Amino acid sequence: MEQKGILLESGTNELEIVEFEVGYNKYGINVIKVKEIIQPIPVTVIPHAHPHIEGIIQLRGEVLPVVDMLKVLGVPNGKYSDQHKYIVADFNKLRVVFHVDNVTQIHRISWTQIEKPSDIYQGTTNQVIGVVKIGETMILLLDFEKIMLDINPDYGISVEPVKKLGKRERSEKRIVVAEDSPLLRKLLNETLTEAGYMNLEFFENGKDAYNYLETLLEKKGDITKQVQLVVTDIEMPQMDGHHLTKRIKTHPELQKLPVIIFSSLITDDLRHKGEQVGADDQVSKPEIADLILKIDELIL
Numbered sequence: 001m002e003q004k005g006i007l008l009e010s011g012t013n014e015l016e017i018v019e020f021e022v023g024y025n026k027y028g029i030n031v032i033k034v035k036e037i038i039q040p041i042p043v044t045v046i047p048h049a050h051p052h053i054e055g056i057i058q059l060r061g062e063v064l065p066v067v068d069m070l071k072v073l074g075v076p077n078g079k080y081s082d083q084h085k086y087i088v089a090d091f092n093k094l095r096v097v098f099h100v101d102n103v104t105q106i107h108r109i110s111w112t113q114i115e116k117p118s119d120i121y122q123g124t125t126n127q128v129i130g131v132v133k134i135g136e137t138m139i140l141l142l143d144f145e146k147i148m149l150d151i152n153p154d155y156g157i158s159v160e161p162v163k164k165l166g167k168r169e170r171s172e173k174r175i176v177v178a179e180d181s182p183l184l185r186k187l188l189n190e191t192l193t194e195a196g197y198m199n200l201e202f203f204e205n206g207k208d209a210y211n212y213l214e215t216l217l218e219k220k221g222d223i224t225k226q227v228q229l230v231v232t233d234i235e236m237p238q239m240d241g242h243h244l245t246k247r248i249k250t251h252p253e254l255q256k257l258p259v260i261i262f263s264s265l266i267t268d269d270l271r272h273k274g275e276q277v278g279a280d281d282q283v284s285k286p287e288i289a290d291l292i293l294k295i296d297e298l299i300l
Contacts, residue, residue: 011246011277013239016108017132019139020087021101023075028107028132028139030235032265035088035095037103050151054099059088066097072127072147091264092145092155092285107134114141114237116180116204129180130237145264145285146183157187159194161289168196173299176201178209178232178244179262188231188288195292201227205236206244217253224256228299231291234263242277249278258298262291 017028018037043055043066054066066086070078083102088095114130130141149156175197179185185202192200203209209230216226230248232241239247241261248254258280266274266284274282280298283291 011242013111013243014108015111015235015240016106017139017141018087018103019105019107020085020103021081022069022073023078023101025073026104026137026139027100028141029087029089029098029144030265031106032270033089033091033144035090038086038088040084040086040099052147052151057086057097059097062095064088064095064097066099067147067151069098069100089144090267092148094148094155096148098144107132107139109134111206111236111240111243112238116237129235143181143183146181149183155286157184157191157286157288159191162191162194162292165195165289165292170196171198173197173228174199174201174226175295176203176209176213176227176230178203178206178230178236178241180204180233180236184233184285191288192292195295197292197295206232206239206241206247208238210239210244210247213248213254213257223253227257229295230257230259231262231295232259234261234265242273245274245279246277260291260294260298 016031018031018034020027020029041057043057045055046053052068052071054068056063056065070080080099081101085100085103087098087100087103089098109132114132117128117131127143127146128140129143132139132141175192177188177200179188179202189200189202201212203212213223213227217223220226232244234241241263245259245261248257248259261274261279261282262285264285266282271282281294283294
């Protein structure tokens, strides 16, 4: 897949998703994460690997793990179709292959079309982070970061690097955090608190975070006396992090706030998108110690 021709302008609150099938359901992955889609090639099985790992392949000299999406998604007695494909993805400074039944098409949608999963089935153990209705079709957006975290917890945000920063007192500094994943909100709360930042306001999407900032501005005036910094993910229902950053940086009062984008999509190829919308800095997940040092620089 040639990505350069389909990447969207920054801050439009739109995205393109690759629709794929596993079992009888249709799923989606942000096209920005997708490096290419290839026909399956022979897999080398690794003894005692995690049950969700089929093995490894060699692709143009690079050794990559192959994730069995039938097992990840709990498809009983699953067997791949004749149209099965490999989705080669790149995020969180990790390149990985997802084995799926078929890859069908690309959809361009607005983040406002993505509905939050119902509380009935949403939780820290669920892999669905959003639902998109396109005609009669429902596409489930998956939390690929959590899928990899379940396979290897070392991929995730850890409090250990933060402890190495030593004892700190930052509690008077209020930080607004926009992050849609319940698991990552929990991990960010633990790590930022360990770093001394205890005055935290969490929101599950950019829209709620922006509305909160506007409400503070209307009620109490000077925003910089109430909030010192915003940390935002990129991929979130209703309003993504690029659009949130653009809204903040084009607002006559809110533009005073420093904004750090903390996302699995921060790569050399995509960093320009955050720069275009005025982000003060960008840090790739899961580099939590780097995030904290950037926060220190911007608000202390």
